Amino acid sequence: MRDRDSVVRVKRPRTEANPLVGDVVEERGLVVGEFPVVREHEHRVLGHRSVDDGVAVLVELDDGALVGEPVERRREPEPVQGDTGAGLDRLVTDSLPPLVECPPDQGRSRALVRVQPADGPTVEDDGKLVTEHEVDTDVLAEVVGEKERGRDTPTEDVEAAGAAGEVVERELRGRRGVVPDDDELAHTRHSSGRGLHLSDRTETPNRHAGPPDDVQGRRLLLGFVLVAALSGLFVHYGASADSHQRYPSNGEIATAYEDHVGETVQITGVVRSPTANGSGEGSDTANGSDGTNATMTIVLRGFGSFGTLTVRGADRTAASGGTVQVIGTLETDRTVTAERVLPVNPHSWSEPYKYAVSVVGAVLILVAFFHEWRVDTGSLAFEVREDG
Amino acid sequence: MADLLSHVLVAYMLFTLASWRVETVTPRWVVVVMGGAAIPDLSKVRIVLAPQTVEAATGLPFSYAPFSTLGGVVLAAGAIALLFGREHRRRAWGFLVAGGVTSLVVDGLRLSIDGRAGTLLYPLTWWGPPSPNLYLTSDPRVLGVTLVVAAVVFVLDRRRSRQADGRPE
Numbered sequence: 295m296r297d298r299d300s301v302v303r304v305k306r307p308r309t310e311a312n313p314l315v316g317d318v319v320e321e322r323g324l325v326v327g328e329f330p331v332v333r334e335h336e337h338r339v340l341g342h343r344s345v346d347d348g349v350a351v352l353v354e355l356d357d358g359a360l361v362g363e364p365v366e367r368r369r370e371p372e373p374v375q376g377d378t379g380a381g382l383d384r385l386v387t388d389s390l391p392p393l394v395e396c397p398p399d400q401g402r403s404r405a406l407v408r409v410q411p412a413d414g415p416t417v418e419d420d421g422k423l424v425t426e427h428e429v430d431t432d433v434l435a436e437v438v439g440e441k442e443r444g445r446d447t448p449t450e451d452v453e454a455a456g457a458a459g460e461v462v463e464r465e466l467r468g469r470r471g472v473v474p475d476d477d478e479l480a481h482t483r484h485s486s487g488r489g490l491h492l493s494d495r496t497e498t499p500n501r502h503a504g505p506p507d508d509v510q511g512r513r514l515l516l517g518f519v520l521v522a523a524l525s526g527l528f529v530h531y532g533a534s535a536d537s538h539q540r541y542p543s544n545g546e547i548a549t550a551y552e553d554h555v556g557e558t559v560q561i562t563g564v565v566r567s568p569t570a571n572g573s574g575e576g577s578d579t580a581n582g583s584d585g586t587n588a589t590m591t592i593v594l595r596g597f598g599s600f601g602t603l604t605v606r607g608a609d610r611t612a613a614s615g616g617t618v619q620v621i622g623t624l625e626t627d628r629t630v631t632a633e634r635v636l637p638v639n640p641h642s643w644s645e646p647y648k649y650a651v652s653v654v655g656a657v658l659i660l661v662a663f664f665h666e667w668r669v670d671t672g673s674l675a676f677e678v679r680e681d682g
Numbered sequence: 683m684a685d686l687l688s689h690v691l692v693a694y695m696l697f698t699l700a701s702w703r704v705e706t707v708t709p710r711w712v713v714v715v716m717g718g719a720a721i722p723d724l725s726k727v728r729i730v731l732a733p734q735t736v737e738a739a740t741g742l743p744f745s746y747a748p749f750s751t752l753g754g755v756v757l758a759a760g761a762i763a764l765l766f767g768r769e770h771r772r773r774a775w776g777f778l779v780a781g782g783v784t785s786l787v788v789d790g791l792r793l794s795i796d797g798r799a800g801t802l803l804y805p806l807t808w809w810g811p812p813s814p815n816l817y818l819t820s821d822p823r824v825l826g827v828t829l830v831v832a833a834v835v836f837v838l839d840r841r842r843s844r845q846a847d848g849r850p851e
Binding site for chain 1: 685686687688689690691694709710713714716717720723726729732733734737742743744745746747748751753754757758760761764765766767768770774793794795796801804805808818819820822825
């Protein structure tokens with residue numbers, strides 16, 4: 295390393311065996327040929343001015359852009375700095391590796407990239423994210439050149455970069471452990487095309503790692519809120535439905551029978567033994583038959599443990615196993631004198647029929663739905679089936 | 683409530699007919715409506731997990747009935763819509779609600795012992811709209827009629843789309 299070479303100082307724990315560092319390097323492949331050190335106007339980075347707002351941007355260079363000006367940067371051991379990456383704490387909020395965010399009292403770590411406040415804008419303040427095509431090669435070359443002139447000491451490190459805006463943030467997020475264990479930056483060259491261009495790594499990998507996590511997090515949060523609200527309805531309904539019923543029903547009768555004796559009640563029961571009484575209209579095979587004064591034994595639906603009740607004076611009954619709704623007067627001896635009876639499920643097969651048919655309905659929904667939609671395993675979401 | 687198959691078929695019929703007039707209603711959204719039509723039937727979860735069991739476990743009063751109400755449909759549809767890709771969610775929510783409301787209306791037509799359709803509009807109101815007492819779910823004729831009408835709509839829709847884009851099939 296030459297005297298006047300600038301240095302990108304990086305911060306990492308001294309624990310050489312940290313597997314995370316090796317992993318990330320393998321994954322990301324520090325294929326940056328050079329690090330042009332560019333200046334960033336604070337406003338571009340985080341939109342407000344602050345001493346700590348400087349940020350480093352790692353831009354991939356093509357040889358052609360800086361002929362004869364290799365910007366080889368080696369990491370060299372640095373003394374522990376007092377400000378070990380203090381500026382990063384606020385810059386890199388989302389997924390900065392804990393390595394860098396270690397508390398200040400852990401003086402055993404060194405700065406990966408030291409952040410220095412920017413001196414001022416170097417690019418027009420258009421406030422837009424600079425894309426690959428928008429990169430002003432002159433600007434980049436200029437600041438790199440300035441850097442190369444060795445104006446700064448080797449400890450000056452990276453200056454804030456200009457015009458990279460959001461790219462800068464993403465880039466930083468992806469930079470965990472860029473230095474391999476041998477304290478050497480990878481020098482893989484990655485040249486594709488002429489001129490300067492932002493590394494494609496600034497665009498692709500983090501797009502899947504960063505914002506989508508936020509989106510999925512919000513999705514999960516919203517889902518949680520909706521389910522919580524729905525649960526609130528379940529509880530609220532359970533708590534207040536009784537008071538809004540015109541008549542006491544199964545629950546109240548099963549829990550406090552005596553309190554409702556003499557009142558008009560509305561019950562739903564499963565018929566145990568329908569018997570015709572007087573009219574001779576047989577209702578064992580009843581078809582919602584019209585007995586004039588039928589009696590049946592029922593079990594309160596949902597409260598089978600309460601035992602049986604007798605319904606007298608029913609004008610209609612259902613077959614054994616069927617279901618009836620009854621409005622009538624609750625008597626003392628577990629009897630209801632019916633005013634109206636509605637055989638909801640007149641036959642014993644009525645309820646199984648409804649469930650069987652409903653299962654067919656559910657299958658129909660699934661078949662129809664997945665004919666048009668598919669599960670995208672990447673986003674864990676239903677997406678339109680293109681071949682549907 | 684009407685059985686799930688009838689709910690689904692009614693939603694299919696209504697929104698397939700709508701798709702003939704309204705461009706945004708396409709087959710892929712008709713199936714979402716059909717799914718939404720099942721939301722009120724989610725109250726049948728009680729068969730699997732009785733509300734009394736939940737009450738005993740949590741110590742709170744509990745009822746699945748809100749699934750069969752407007753509020754439950756809106757919230758459940760929201761939760762289900764989140765399963766869709768981001769750009770589809772709003773529309774999915776709308777069509778799911780449409781399907782759920784369709785089923786609530788269908789349920790409001792059935793026979794009721796007290797002449798009321800139940801708390802369909804909860805939590806806006808506990809008031810139950812008057813029921814026209816049109817049918818009994820357990821009556822197979824209800825499904826029979828629904829099936830026939832749905833089949834007619836299906837055939838007409840097929841014929842129509844074949845004419846429209848000359849698709850073989």
